[in-house]
Amino acid sequence: MIKKLLKLKLILLVLTSLLLVSCKNDNDTNEDHSNISTITITPKEVPTQGISGYVLRPAQRLELIATAENRDNTTQDITKYVTWHITFPEAAKMNGSTVVGIDIGEADISARYNGIESNDSIHIKVAYGKIKNLRITPAVTSISKMLPVQLNLTSVFRDHTTANISTRRWSSSNEDVASVSITGLVTPKKVGETTITARKGAKKATAKIIVTDAKLEKITIFPLKLMVPIGKKTHLTAIGTLSDHTTLKLNSSVTWKSEDEKIATVSNQGEITPKKIGRINITATKDGISGTSQLEVISAKIAKIMIEPTGKIETPLGREIQLTTSGILTDGRKVQNLATHIRLLPTNAATMRYEIGKPAVLVPLALGKATVITSLEGDKTASSTITVTPEVLERITIIPEGNTTSIPVNKTLQLTANGIFSNSNKPKNITNVAWDTTRYDIISLNNKGKIIPLKEGSADVIATKDSIQATVTITITIESEE
Incomplete structure (x- = not known):
């Protein structure tokens, strides 16, 4: 019997251990963001340092990391959860958690999550810096006389970074073979050779170009098949194959066409703007040669969800809060009142009330914090922490002694404030009330709410506490009331 009991205890001990391990693993895989106190953002790799902060070149990228500091002094990476904000998108833009230099200028970048703003912003300066040398890109050596080619001027800076920079000083050594515009567009004219030169300041770059009689034989659009939600812009790329087996990008040289512009439009650079659900072909055509990409436009999907109200939420004891879930669609629109279940994590500070067809309601019970969470489609989650604060005064009533507001000039009247x-x-009954009157020539009023009549007439008496006010009109008469 004793052996059986020992064996049973051993089995129970093993099962308990396994359960604890399982719970621990579950907790490890579900990150808890309810304990965040501050957010700090830092670059993954420190770029060039300048007087004004981090310095990027146009087109240079810098990946950022958002770290949450918890109230228990632990930290966690919340980069994939935060929303990034940039003050001057003309200078730089955010691509996910990566900032990309756009043009000369400066911008501040901050991160926000669950109503918490990052402690400090990162100041980005986009500048050219000191140029070491220049080169012309792409590095083409031959082009067809049938196809213009767009060249760019790329600068190599002294800190070894590179970026495409602007210049209007382009020239061709043989205009009969090919000309070049102030934007770097090379227009071939006949078979032959020419040297294209681009200058920036005292520096220059050259590229020897051979114009051939190769002809365009094929256009291929990448991707060949594409599925995008309504409102989500995307780009297609047209690649041309020539008779000499060379290939080149043709986006600005082809004529783009949408099979049905009610479903999606396409710009002259190959940018797709989906408008409604459907399937169409997008074609790129030049010199009678076309390429096709199959486009399917699907309904806009929810990219992110959040619990409303957002931001730092505080509510006093007794004041309930309605909670709903909203979402941001892939086309940027916001949708309200999503059908999700908002759940309260274990706490003594509040409870939840649910009614069919109505928003979830958080009911404060005690001082403390209450964290609510919700999820959608399994991979989209949101949480919000509500702080329950002490009760607050919401309304004041003034109670006159004897429930009368009319007294003779030779009597006094005591007022009491109830909250x-x-x-x-x-x-x-409430104390520390500020008493005031609109007519001190008719009544005298002390700081306890006691009225001493001075002459016949009417006066308003105001009681104020915590910015809450109540008013009562007092009438003073000449004759004594029996």
Whole structure:
């Protein structure tokens, strides 16, 4: 019998251990963001340092990391959860958690999550810096006389970074073979050779170009098949194959066409703007040769969800809060009142009330914090932390002695202030009330709410506490009331 009991205890011990391990693993895989106190953003790799902060070149990229500091002094990476904000998108833009230099200028970048703003922003300066040398890109050596080619001027800076920079100083050594515009567009004219030169300041770059009689034989659009949600812009790329087996990008040289512009439009650079659900072909054509990409436009999907209200939420004891879930679609639109279940994590500070067809309601019970969470489609989650604060005064009523507001000039009247608080509808006497009147020539009023009539007339008496006010009109008569 004893052996059986020992064996049973051993089995129970093993099962308990396995359960604890399982719970621990579950906790490890579900990150808890309810304990965040501050957010710090830092670059993954420190770029060039300048007087104004981090310095990027146009087109240079810098990956950022958002780290949450918890109240228990632990930290966690929340980069994939935060929303990034940039003050001057003309200078730089955010691509996910990566900032990309656009043009000369400066911008501040901050991150926000669950109503918490990052402690400090990162100041980005986009500048050219000191140029070491220049080169012309792409590095083409031959082009067809049938196809213009767009060249760019790329600068190599002294810190070894590179970026495409602008210049209007382009020239061709043989205009009969090919000309070049102030934007770097080379237009071939006949078979032959020419040297294209681009200058920036005292520096220059050259590229020897051979114009051939190769002809365009094929156009291929990448991707060949594409599925995008309504409103989500995307780009197609047209690649031309020539008779000499060379290939080149043709986006600005072809004529783009949408099979149905009610479903999606396409710009002259190959940018797709989906408008409604459907399937169409997008074609790129030049010199009678076309390429096709199959486009399917699907309904806009929810990219992110959040619990409303957002931001730092505080509510006093007794004041309930309605909670709903909203979402941001892939086309940037916001949708309200998503059908999700908002759940309260274990706490003594509040409870939840649910009614069919109505928003979830958080009911404060005690001082402390309450964290609610929700999820959608399994991979989209949101959480919000509500702080329950002490009860607050919501309304004041003034009670005159004897429930009368009319007194003779030779009598006094004591006023009492009762307060209605957020956690109870039952009035209770309040102290430290500020008493005031609109007519000190008619009545005298002390700081306890006692009225001494001075002459016949009417005066308003105001009681104020915590910015809450109540008013009562007092009438002073000449004759004594029996």
